[in-house]
Amino acid sequence: MKIIVLGSAAGGGFPQWNCNCHNCDGVRKGSIAASARTQSSIAVSDNGRDWVLINASPDLLTQIRQTPALQPARRRRDSGICAVMLMDAQVDHVTGLLMLREGKPLPLYCTAAVWDELNTTLPLVPVLTHYCGLQWRRLGVGPGQVRPFQVQGIDNIRFTALPLQSKAPPYSPHRESPQPGDNIGLLIENASTGKAVFYAPGLGAIEPHVEAAMRAADCVLVDGTFWSADEMIALDFSNKLAADMGHLPQSGPGGMIDVLDGLGARRKVLIHINNTNPILDEDSAQRATLAAHGIEVAYDGMEIDL
Numbered sequence: 001m002k003i004i005v006l007g008s009a010a011g012g013g014f015p016q017w018n019c020n021c022h023n024c025d026g027v028r029k030g031s032i033a034a035s036a037r038t039q040s041s042i043a044v045s046d047n048g049r050d051w052v053l054i055n056a057s058p059d060l061l062t063q064i065r066q067t068p069a070l071q072p073a074r075r076r077r078d079s080g081i082c083a084v085m086l087m088d089a090q091v092d093h094v095t096g097l098l099m100l101r102e103g104k105p106l107p108l109y110c111t112a113a114v115w116d117e118l119n120t121t122l123p124l125v126p127v128l129t130h131y132c133g134l135q136w137r138r139l140g141v142g143p144g145q146v147r148p149f150q151v152q153g154i155d156n157i158r159f160t161a162l163p164l165q166s167k168a169p170p171y172s173p174h175r176e177s178p179q180p181g182d183n184i185g186l187l188i189e190n191a192s193t194g195k196a197v198f199y200a201p202g203l204g205a206i207e208p209h210v211e212a213a214m215r216a217a218d219c220v221l222v223d224g225t226f227w228s229a230d231e232m233i234a235l236d237f238s239n240k241l242a243a244d245m246g247h248l249p250q251s252g253p254g255g256m257i258d259v260l261d262g263l264g265a266r267r268k269v270l271i272h273i274n275n276t277n278p279i280l281d282e283d284s285a286q287r288a289t290l291a292a293h294g295i296e297v298a299y300d301g302m303e304i305d306l
Contacts, residue, residue, distance in 0.1 A: 001190035001306045006063035007038035008298040010274040011092035023280045033282040039092045040201050040272040046156035053084045056096030082153040086110040088183045089117035090169050101131035109137040111181030121171045141181050160187040165205040167246030187213045195306035201272035204246040224270025227277045271298040
């Protein structure tokens with residue numbers, strides 16, 4: 001099983017177009033050791049030719065150009081992307097669907113909550129009906145519905161969708177009253193080797209079933225949005241804490257570092273990194289802290305083989 005990190009940044013990418021924080025200004029000027037990143041998405045394959053795209057970011061066309069495996073060129077019009085799976089209905093995870101409009105009807109795996117958002121508050125489904133069209137494959141996350149499933153064409157990989165505590169998009173009518181299926185994590189397993197990765201780019205709390213999935217995985221690829229709970233407030237960019245936006249920060253008691261330390265020996269990688277997060281500066285004290293805890297920072301083009 002091969003996983004390619006197509007994009008590793010949070011919404012807005014890095015550098016963010018209108019931001020002049022230490023990180024964004026520094027990466028533009030080359031004054032800090034940091035690499036630009038597109039908005040978060042991964043691709044998963046069992047044969048290196050046919051891929052499930054997990055989240056479709058606004059940067060998708062750039063990501064496809066940078067990832068030759070996604071364009072195998074087997075016929076005059078072709079793509080290695082055989083299906084798309086969505087973790088939520090956030091702008092930075094779904095608007096790339098519009099970039100796939102010239103293709104064939106696209107199998108789309110998502111929960112009922114996300115499908116509803118894409119038909120109403122962010123109506124991409126009605127728009128794409130006039131182009132390729134979407135074939136909905138419902139992901140059940142309610143009681144008794146959480147079970148492994150496969151994607152046609154990706155025969156040797158099992159996916160299990162798990163409900164997460166996070167936040168629905170700001171335009172959702174239940175932004176402040178989350179529903180099961182607003183956000184999911186994925187346990188992705190190689191059926192041949194038994195190796196697995198747990199993927200959750202938006203993760204607000206570690207519930208028992210989430211911890212169990214993380215412990216079942218050989219690699220955890222999880223929310224790296226903010227370093228501190230008050231990161232956006234301290235920079236005067238927002239009046240919201242990380243938790244208000246559905247993210248568990250890395251630092252502090254009970255933060256992501258503590259969580260990952262408790263998992264023991266396995267590969268630990270942070271993804272969906274906000275442009276303000278000091279871990280983007282490879283020479284920062286915060287980056288050194290992660291290294292001391294055996295935690296990696298995802299980058300565009302990173303590959304994970306399990």
